[in-house]
Amino acid sequence: MSPKSSSGEGSMHDPRDNPKGISQKGATPKKTMPKGAAQKGATPERGTPRGDNHLDGGSESGRNPGLHPESRALHAGWHPDAPGEPLAPSWDPSTVFRHPEQGLSGDSWSYTRLDNPNRSQLERTLASLEGGSEALAFSSGMAAVQAAFHILEPGDHVLLPDDLYHGVRNLITDQYARWGLTFDFVDMTRPGDVTAAANPKTRMLWIETPSNPMLRISDIRALSKLAADRGWISVVDSTWTTPVVQRPLELGADLVLYSTTKYLGGHSDVLGGALVARGGQDFQPILDRLRSLQRQAGAVASPFDCWLMLRSLKTLYVRVRSQCAGAALIAEKLAAHPAVEKVHYPGLADHPGSQIASEQMDLPGAMISFQVRGNEYTALRVVSACSLVIPATSLGGVESTWEHRKTSEFEGTSTPENLIRLSVGLEHPDDLWRDIEQALIAVVPKRDENAGGAEAR
Numbered sequence: 001m002s003p004k005s006s007s008g009e010g011s012m013h014d015p016r017d018n019p020k021g022i023s024q025k026g027a028t029p030k031k032t033m034p035k036g037a038a039q040k041g042a043t044p045e046r047g048t049p050r051g052d053n054h055l056d057g058g059s060e061s062g063r064n065p066g067l068h069p070e071s072r073a074l075h076a077g078w079h080p081d082a083p084g085e086p087l088a089p090s091w092d093p094s095t096v097f098r099h100p101e102q103g104l105s106g107d108s109w110s111y112t113r114l115d116n117p118n119r120s121q122l123e124r125t126l127a128s129l130e131g132g133s134e135a136l137a138f139s140s141g142m143a144a145v146q147a148a149f150h151i152l153e154p155g156d157h158v159l160l161p162d163d164l165y166h167g168v169r170n171l172i173t174d175q176y177a178r179w180g181l182t183f184d185f186v187d188m189t190r191p192g193d194v195t196a197a198a199n200p201k202t203r204m205l206w207i208e209t210p211s212n213p214m215l216r217i218s219d220i221r222a223l224s225k226l227a228a229d230r231g232w233i234s235v236v237d238s239t240w241t242t243p244v245v246q247r248p249l250e251l252g253a254d255l256v257l258y259s260t261t262k263y264l265g266g267h268s269d270v271l272g273g274a275l276v277a278r279g280g281q282d283f284q285p286i287l288d289r290l291r292s293l294q295r296q297a298g299a300v301a302s303p304f305d306c307w308l309m310l311r312s313l314k315t316l317y318v319r320v321r322s323q324c325a326g327a328a329l330i331a332e333k334l335a336a337h338p339a340v341e342k343v344h345y346p347g348l349a350d351h352p353g354s355q356i357a358s359e360q361m362d363l364p365g366a367m368i369s370f371q372v373r374g375n376e377y378t379a380l381r382v383v384s385a386c387s388l389v390i391p392a393t394s395l396g397g398v399e400s401t402w403e404h405r406k407t408s409e410f411e412g413t414s415t416p417e418n419l420i421r422l423s424v425g426l427e428h429p430d431d432l433w434r435d436i437e438q439a440l441i442a443v444v445p446k447r448d449e450n451a452g453g454a455e456a457r
């Protein structure tokens, strides 16, 4: 991706066209300056070490063909290539960049709403990890959702899962109905329901799997094909999984959406969002439109947020794998506990989506929803009876959090009143389980008490 003219329009340059897979010809001489192009008279050209030093390895022609994603997470955004270059990329907060002598050109950094070295590094890494042609970084997950809806025209129809992140439901219901978008919520675990709800104006299929908060699994490959066969755009909100767990573009989806605020950021300290697009000439017009929307509307991720996010991505694979391993243990213990009525976790054999999950997910994820034996008050009391697990919304951080989900959602939500949504962090699973179990024992009445109607409130 390259900086563009001030309109933000035009064709895109793919940084991975670079045959060496590293800094391009014309790059600033390899000086030991902290800021690459800071010497007098130097033009802050695209291709300076600040923005473009990287090892991708995603292509056969790369200098390191076939780099594994764990390595790309470390080197695809930034890689010091010459003596004196910093291991960590510089933070480039400047909103404005000096023009080259011939005036502004598409190859120059110019204005940070259009592009910025830190954003470029982050977008390159996200595209590389997801196997996409380009990524676009936004200031929040919802800004990315908004950009995705904006590629549609008034009158277009969108199909969304009936169990999805309530913020997306609220956005389309409260805002986009006024702009003329029509929509239906369907059970995406039943592709027949999807086709039945479609109409001649359907243009987009919104997929969220595992769904929030019920962890229903829908078949990305089947749904993406269904969409492609009908000329609809398929978007997969993969916030709960990350490329460590599932890669929707490989399964045929057009766009992957992230609230990077969650696992990709991972430390509960950066708000962000991203879209990653598949390649292909046929998809280029949509990608160009998204890029224009990002640059013209300007809900872009700040340079510092991009810098932090890139830093987080370096540990993504170890974090998420460890969180998934912890979650699998906790899910099993929950499922065996008498105070628990039901556990929703695709890694459990009795989960209705476990077969599809095993086909499209490398790991079962680190999110668990479970229903305690009792009612809303029982669940609320369990949530506040822990000392290690933090009662808080959101997910994907290194600290475990949980919440009574129904009270966080929209009015009329069908989320069961006794459901707790747990985001498993990086604490030792034994410590987590000890904390969770004592909360369950302290709050949930024993089976015989419950049978007698002595429900705790």
Ligand SMILES: Cc1ncc(COP(=O)(O)O)c(C=O)c1O
Residues within 6 Å of the ligand: 140, 141, 142, 143, 165, 167, 212, 237, 239, 240, 258, 259, 260, 261, 271, 272, 273, 394
């Ligand atoms: C699945 C999912 N998608 C999108 C979003 C929106 O992201 P953000 O809060 O970063 O705007 C969230 C936030 O919780 C989410 O859980």
